[in-house]
Amino acid sequence: MAVAPTLRTVVRRSPLGLGVLAGGDALDRPVRWVAVSELEDPTPFLEGGELVLTTGMRLDAGNAASYVERLVGREVAGLGFGVGLGHETIPGELVEAATRAGLPLLEVPRDIPFVAIGKAVSELLAAEQYDELSRAFAAQGRLTRAALRPEGPRAVIDRLARELGGWAILLDEAGAVRHAAGRGAAGAADDLGPELERLRKITGRGAPASAAFSSPREHVIVQPFGARRVRGFLAVGLGRPFTPVAHTVVNAAGSLLTLAVEHGREHLAAERRVRSAVLRLLLAGQVDAGCETLERLGERLPAGPLVAIVCAGEREAVLETAGDEFAAADGDADSGADGGADGGADGDGVVLLVPASRADAVAAALGEHGPVGVGDPADLDDLRTGLDQAYQALAGARRGAVPVMRFADLAGRGLLCLLDSDAAAAFSSALLAPLRRYGSRADLLESLRAYLDCNGHWDAAAQRLGVHRHTLRYRMRRVAELVGRDLDDPAARAELWIALAVAPGDGSAR
Structure with missing residues (x-):
């Protein structure tokens, strides 16, 4: 109007x-x-x-x-x-x-x-309308030129605040302030939380929306931007009601921010695909080709041995935390790691290659997003080994329910951390089922546990149980018959030890 x-x-x-x-x-x-x-x-x-x-x-x-x-x-x-x-x-x-x-x-x-x-x-109305359109087009032109500057969205926010004579704030999709311009912007950001939450609920149901509210001091508009989903929010405040020209300028700024963000994401996605291709080349032993390809992006791999890190957290969050580190979404990397039960064949993580001096800090930061596996330092021509180690460590982190696991620490955590918990529990339940069903369940299970803990020494095990050694021998014969295992076979004893160690509610082997 x-x-x-x-x-x-x-x-x-x-x-x-x-x-x-x-x-x-x-x-x-x-x-x-x-x-x-x-x-x-x-x-x-x-x-x-x-x-x-x-x-x-x-x-x-x-x-x-x-x-x-x-x-x-x-x-x-x-x-x-x-x-x-x-x-x-x-x-x-x-x-x-x-x-x-x-x-x-x-x-x-x-x-x-x-x-x-x-x-x-x-x-007069026609003249005012023409003047309004002229001002809106001129402002859109200046905003467009700002969007083409290297700083992109930040420049749009600066220009928008000057055009309207108020403040403008750029927020990410979580509501964190990315850039603010204009007098009063810093204080205004603290008051936007409730409106952002309301907009998230509305846009989450598929209905794009904006919010406008007023106080005795100012008038505020908040609108989301992004093409396929909300990528962030634009907030604008004036000390007077928004005119039609001001509304037009705000809408233009929102469109430019959408274009800038989506274009930037497409460019970033292309760079990530190149890094995934570089990772494939490195893993295939084509080190020179991989380094040359990476240099086309204006990047270089750090000098010296590198540490492979794999994080299974949400991909976008992991890549954002990775920052300037070399990172590739392993869905395109085809690591083919065979060492762990959850090897890289499924491409279920983001792979980073970082200098050994930064490995601990990077792994700790990534641990906020999901389990992390860290390999040993490796030269470029042996990255396959380092990545396999990282995937084995990632499997250990998942099973041990720890945020970060290093390959070097796996041996210190014992064999059980390498076992798939569900598969191990099913194996234990099936192997020990005959003992649970037989007569006095506790006698056979506790007798077997004492026997294994004492490495098959009858007297020591019988003393621990408070029974005669002949009683223990009888019980072990019944165990062997029920489970169909020869207790003199070291492999059979190892299987029974693992079954007792992972059995729910039965404690662990000592």
């Missing part, structure tokens, strides 16, 4: 010769249209903001006050009275009523047709 001209502008149109008889201090009211009516009550046909024109055919001393009262209640811009037809002069009662009510009352000379006033207002 165009900015409407004011009554003052209409009065100053010299060819009209309009005179102000009342309400001179209210001439800055906008005139949104001209309405001609000789009705005693024209208000049912008005929307508010009109300049009402009349010759007063139905006005007299008795109804002038009520007529003005109705117009004021409808919030018209003003009243134009044409003299020389129904009245040679404007009735004094009407002037007095308009003065009391603060309603602008204009005298229209007899030789000025009402249509001339209507045409003048239409021309």
